[in-house]
Amino acid sequence: MYEVGHWINGKRVAGSSGRTADVYNPHTGEVQGRVALASKAELDAAVADAARAQVAWGATNPQKRGRVMMALVGLINRDMDKMAEVLSREHGKTIPDAKGDIQRGLEVIEYCIGAPQMLKGEFTDSAGPGIDMYSMRQPLGVVAGITPFNFPAMIPLWKMGPALAAGNAMILKPSERDPSVPLMLAELCKEAGLPDGVLQVVNGDKESVDAILDNPTIQAVGFVGSTPIAHYIYSRAAANGKRSQCFGGAKNHMIIMPDADLDQAADALVGAGYGAAGERCMAISVAVPVGDKTADALIEKLVPRIEKLKVGPYTAGNDVDYGPVVTAAAKANILRLVNRGVEQGAKLVVDGRNFSLQGYENGFFVGPHLFDHVTPDMDIYRTEIFGPVLSTVRAKTYEDALKLAMDHEYGNGTAIFTRDGDTARDFANRVNVGMVGINVPIPVPLAYHTFGGWKKSGFGDLNQHGPDAFRFYTRTKTVTSRWPSGIKEGSAFNFKAMD
Template identity: 55%
Template sequence: MNKIHNFINGQIVDSASTEYSPVFNPATGEEIAQVVQSTPTDIEAAVAAAKAAFPIWAATTPLRRARIMNKFRDLLEENLDELAEIVSREHGKVHSDAKGEVIRGLEVVEFACGGPNLLKTDMSENVGTGIDSHALRQPLGVVAGITPFNFPVMVPMWMFPVALACGNSFILKPSERDPSAAMFYAELVTQAGFPPGVFNILHGGKHVVDALIEHQDIPALSFVGSTPIAKYIYERGASFGKRVQALGGAKNHMVVMPDADIEKTVNALMGAAYGSAGERCMAISVVVPVGDEVADKLKTRLIEELAIMKVAPGTDNDAEMGPLVTKAHLDKVAGYIAKGVEESAELVVDGRDFKMTREGYENGYFIGGTLFDNVTTDMTIYKEEIFGPVLSMVRAKSYDEAVNMINEHEFGNGTAIFTRDGDAARAFTHEIQVGMVGVNVPIPVPMAFHSFGGWKASLFGDHHMHGAEGVRFYTKLKTITSRWPTGIREGGSAYVMPTME
C-alpha cells in the first residue's frame, strides 16, 4: 500500500506517526493509498524549516523569485496531463474537468510571475519641505494554507504562488481525501529551484489545523471549505492575533429571465449544476426562472439532458460526470434528496436511481444528476449547501422576487443572470448582494489577476484570494517618511505634533 508522507525542508520525510487515513479511488471504492496523520514533532519541523528559510527568501530579489516561479509554471504546463490524472484518480472528476482545474491554477502561477510589478508601491516627493514619503509592501513570514478536497490543485494555487512571490514561506495542509496532487507539485517546486523550506506540506486532520492556528510563528492563515469551519478558523485565528482569510460555503442561484435563450441557458446550467458532480463552491445549485412559462421550458429540457448525461469513471474520455469523492459524502447527498422529498419538493429526476453496472466499478461512489421543482425557501435543500449534483428549481413571479430571494439568503458566494436585456443585467449586477456575479456566464470565477471571494457567510476576513487582494493579504504595508540633513542648522527641540509645512 502506498504511504503518503509529509514534504518538509525540500524532501519527503517519514513520520514517526502510526496513524494513517485511507485514500480511495471514488470510481471503484478501492483503497489506493494511506496518508499520514502528522505528529506534533512533524508540525514543529515544518514550521522550523519554513521559519529558517524565510529570511533568505524574503531578501531574494522579487525578480529572482519571479524567475523561479516561471520555471515552476513551465513544469506545471509540461506535466499538466499527469497532474490531471492524479486528480481524476483520487477526486473522481472527469479528466477534462481536472485539466481545467490545473489550467486555472496555472493562471494564478502566471499572475504570481509578475511579482516585481505586483510589489511596486507609491512615493511622494516633498510632502513637506525637504521631506519625502514612500511605502513598502513586505512579506509576513511563515504563512499557512488549509485547502479542501474538491480542487486539490487549483485552490492551493490560489494561495502559495502569490505568498511565495511576495517573499513568504508557506505550509500547505491539503485535504487528506486526495493528497497526491499536492505531493506531485511539491516535486515540481523543488525542480523549479525554490529553496528548501520555502514550501512545505503537512498532512492530517483537525489536530494539524488547530496546531497551525495556535502556532506563534505563523502570522497568517488561508482557508477554503465549509462555512462552519471557515468561521471557526477565522475566530480562532483572530483570537491568536493572526491575519485570516477564510472562504466558506455557498448556495449559488441562477436567475433565468423570460427573454433568455433557453437552449444556451440549459447548456450552461447542465455544466454549472452537474459538472464535477456539483462538488464546487461555485456550482449553480438553485435555478430561479422568472415566470411559469420559462420554468416549464427549463424543466422539460433539463429532464431531456439529464436522461442522456453520461455518468462514468472520470478516466473515461466521454464521461460528463464522475463519482462523488467518498462513500460518506455519497450518503450525505442521498440524505439531502430524501429530505427534499420529505419536505414536499417535487422530485423530477432522482439521481439515486442511477446504478453503475460496469465490472470493477460497482462499488464506486456514483449518483445521477437530480432535479427538484417547486422548491420553497423554507426547505432544507434550499437553505443548506448540498455539494452534490442536486439542482433545485425555485419559481419566481418577478425579477424583484428573484433578487430579494438571493439577497435574503445566508450565503453570497456566486450568482448569475441569463437575459438579453442589458437594463435587467446592469440592475442585477448592482443590486445583488453577492461577491461574484455572472451575466450569461454560469460560473463567474474571476481570472487570476482579479480576486476570488464571496460575501456574507461565504467569506470571513477582509481580503479575497489571488489578484491584487491576494498580494495585500500576504504583505504588510510600511510607510516611510524621511528627511535628510541639509547642513543648515534648524531650530531646537519641538514638542508638538509634526506638520508637513
C-alpha cells in the same frame, strides 16, 4: 497500496506520528493508499524550519522570485497529463475537469510572475522641507494554507503562488482525501528553483489545523472549505492574532428571465449544476425561472439534457460528463438530502437515486437529480448539497427572484440570464453576492481579479488571488526620510516644520 507522507525541507518524508488516513479510489470504493497525519510536534518542527528558510527567501529580490514562478509555469504545463491522471484517480474528476483544475491554478502562478509590479510601494517627493515619504510592502514571514478536497491543484496554487512570490514561507495543509497532487506541485517548486524549506507540505487532520492556528510563528492563514469550519478557523486565528481569509459554503442561484435564450440557459445549468458531480463551491444549485411559463419551458428543455448525461470513471475519457463523488459518506449525505426533498414536497423530476454503474457497483457514483417546485423552507434549498442535484424555485417576478438570492445566508456566486441590459445592470448593482455572472453561469474571475464570497460564504477582509492576495500576504511599512545638508540654526523636525 501507496504511502503518502509530507514534503519537508525539499524532500518527501514519512510521517512519524503513527497515525494515518485511508485514501480511497472513488470509482471502485477501494482503499488505494494511506496518508500520514502529522502531530503537533511535526507541524511545529516544519514551521521552525520554514522560518529559518524564509529569511533568505524574503531578502531575495522580487524579480528572482518572479522567475521561479515563471519556471514553475513551464514545469506544470510539462507534467499536466501526469498530474491530471493522479488527480482523477484520487478525486474522481474526469480528465478534462482535472486539467481545468490545474489550469485555473496555473493562471494564478502566471499572474505571480508579475510580483515586482504588485510589490511596489508608493513615493512622495518633498512631503516637507527636505523630507520624502515612501512605503514598502514586506512579507509577513511564515503563512499557512488549509485547502479542500474538491480542487486539490487549484486552491493550493492559489494559496502558495502569491504567498511565495511575496517572499513568505508557506505551510500547506491539503485535504487528506486526495493528497498526492500537492506533493507533486511541491516537487515542481523545488525543480523551479524554490529553496528548500520555503514550502512545507504537511498532511493531517484537525490536530494539524489546530497546531497551525496556535503556532505563534505563523502570521496568516488561508482556508477554503465548509462554512462551520471556515468560521472556526477565522475565529481561532483572530483570537491568536493572525490574519485570515476563510471561504465557506455556497448556494448559488441562477435567475432565468422570460426574455432569456432558454436553450443557452439550459445548457449553462447542466454544465454548472452537474459538472464535477456538483462538487464545486461555484456550482449552480438553484435555478430561479421567473414566471410559470418560463419555468415550464425551462424544465422541458432541462430534462432530456440531464437524462443524457453520462456518468462514469475517468478512464472513459471524453465519453464521461462527470465521475463519482469523493467518499461514501458524501454519497450518503447527498441521497439523504434528496430523500428529504421528496419528503418535504418537492417534485423530483429526474431521479438518480437508483443509479448503478456496471463493474463499479461499489464506487461513489451518484446519478443526476432535478427538483421542481422547491420552496425556501426546504432543506434542499437551505443546505449546500455538494452533489449533482439542481433545485428549481419558481419566482413570480424579477423582484421575487432577486430577493431569493439576497435573503439566502450564502453569498458566494450568482448569475442572471437575460437579453435586457437594464435588468442585468440592476441585478449586478443590487445583489449582495460576491461574484456575479451575466449570461455566464459560473462567474469565477480570472487570476488578475479577486475571488471571494459574501455573507456566510466568506470571512475576512481580503479575498483570494488578484491584487488582494498580495495585500493579504504582505504588510505595509511607511518611511519618512530626511537628509539635511547640514545643521542649521533654528532647524527643527516636528509636524509644524513639515507643513
